[in-house]
Amino acid sequence: MRSAPPTPSAGPGAPRRRRRPSARSRAAASTTRSRRRDDPRRCRPRFCRRASGAPLCSSGYPALTPRILGHEGAGIVESVGPRVTTVAPGDRVGFCFVPPCGHCRACSAGRFHLCETAAMRSYEGMLLDGTSRLHLADGREVKHFNFVSCFAERCVVPAASAVKLPDGLPLWEAALLGCGVVTGVGAVRNTARVAIGESVCVIGCGGIGLHVVAAARLAGAGLIIAVDLDATKLELALHRGATHAVNASHEDAVAAVLALSGGVDHAFEAVGLPATIRQAWDVLRPGATAIVVGLTPRGLDVALPALELLSEKSLKGCYYGSANVPVELARLADLVVAGRLHVSDVVSHLTDLDGIEEAFGRLRRGEGVRTIAVMDPESAEAPASLHESVAQQEGELGVA
Ligand SMILES: [Zn+2]
Numbered sequence: 029m030r031s032a033p034p035t036p037s038a039g040p041g042a043p044r045r046r047r048r049p050s051a052r053s054r055a056a057a058s059t060t061r062s063r064r065r066d067d068p069r070r071c072r073p074r075f076c077r078r079a080s081g082a083p084l085c086s087s088g089y090p091a092l093t094p095r096i097l098g099h100e101g102a103g104i105v106e107s108v109g110p111r112v113t114t115v116a117p118g119d120r121v122g123f124c125f126v127p128p129c130g131h132c133r134a135c136s137a138g139r140f141h142l143c144e145t146a147a148m149r150s151y152e153g154m155l156l157d158g159t160s161r162l163h164l165a166d167g168r169e170v171k172h173f174n175f176v177s178c179f180a181e182r183c184v185v186p187a188a189s190a191v192k193l194p195d196g197l198p199l200w201e202a203a204l205l206g207c208g209v210v211t212g213v214g215a216v217r218n219t220a221r222v223a224i225g226e227s228v229c230v231i232g233c234g235g236i237g238l239h240v241v242a243a244a245r246l247a248g249a250g251l252i253i254a255v256d257l258d259a260t261k262l263e264l265a266l267h268r269g270a271t272h273a274v275n276a277s278h279e280d281a282v283a284a285v286l287a288l289s290g291g292v293d294h295a296f297e298a299v300g301l302p303a304t305i306r307q308a309w310d311v312l313r314p315g316a317t318a319i320v321v322g323l324t325p326r327g328l329d330v331a332l333p334a335l336e337l338l339s340e341k342s343l344k345g346c347y348y349g350s351a352n353v354p355v356e357l358a359r360l361a362d363l364v365v366a367g368r369l370h371v372s373d374v375v376s377h378l379t380d381l382d383g384i385e386e387a388f389g390r391l392r393r394g395e396g397v398r399t400i401a402v403m404d405p406e407s408a409e410a411p412a413s414l415h416e417s418v419a420q421q422e423g424e425l426g427v428a
């Protein structure tokens with residue numbers, strides 16, 4: 029098992045580093061241009077915000093360049109377009125990387141996370157209105173990434189991507205909510221709908237899987253079996269509410285989970301590899317469901333024993349926690365402020381714009397759990413020392 033999917037080294041999804049300008053120059057370019065274009069008389073609803081924190085996530089690899097990455101983050105609104113009423117300058121906001129258009133077939137059915145308009149514009153690297161607000165100093169257009177592009181000191185996003193945050197939640201922690209937390213919690217609450225007392229297995233305890241564990245605890249699951257290759261991540265999973273930990277580098281994970289549970293009601297795959305998807309299938313009891321949360325590299329197939337469909341096992345995908353993200357992100361922020369959901373203990377590193385390439389290297393190698401790029405330590409309320417911050421939380425990790 030791997031804690032992060034491998035980076036494609038070739039093909040259309042592979043990073044093309046030489047054609048991308050440095051993070052610093054990209055940030056400067058977007059800042060310069062957005063100031064000029066932020067005249068509210070010229071622009072459609074959107075706002076410019078000062079970036080404070082942006083976590084790195086394995087789904088943050090580029091396909092189109094030049095492009096500014098960063099699809100999850102938090103910051104402070106600097107200015108808004110003329111028709112924006114949901115946020116105002118000075119508001120602290122977290123980001124939703126699927127801003128629902130509100131009128132496509134998916135939105136009409138209440139499946140906002142599958143918004144067809146957002147999917148199309150995201151693929152194009154544009155905002156919802158089909159335009160880019162980012163340019164290099166020489167005028168060349170720069171693609172947005174999932175409407176957010178917050179590996180920068182400032183960014184321009186659709187109003188529907190901005191979710192107002194409650195007081196008392198530091199921005200460096202809030203930056204985690206818009207991807208890993210919403211996805212992990214939503215997988216349990218919305219996709220699987222785990223009921224009290226049901227058994228859960230979580231395969232892969234990285235940035236998403238740990239939130240799946242916490243959400244399973246919140247949902248009242250009985251057995252919560254965490255599986256990973258990394259003892260440190262398993263320790264974090266136990267802190268977050270896992271009842272058992274299986275180290276797949278030492279033992280047969282499927283056999284161990286079956287011995288503990290006799291087959292689980294819900295298996296969550298948070299790695300993104302065919303082998304671990306198959307493991308999630310193999311630990312199910314009859315009638316149970318495996319939820320694939322991990323992002324699988326393009327072009328891979330998953331083989332399953334078709335005869336086992338007779339036992340009414342199911343395999344189900346999960347995107348963005350099957351969530352109405354603007355609503356659920358705000359609710360999760362309230363839970364964090366209330367001390368009922370801990371999110372920052374998954375953060376193993378803090379860095380700045382210049383440290384992003386190194387952080388992606390750690391992600392590819394499966395080292396650490398989450399890195400947050402802090403653009404403005406003061407507004408992000410980032411701890412001077414991550415070690416001290418995490419140490420202060422010892423004894424209260426997990427879900428209250
Ligand atoms: Zn992400």
Ligand SMILES: [Zn+2]
Nearest residue numbers: 129132135143
């Ligand atoms: Zn839509």
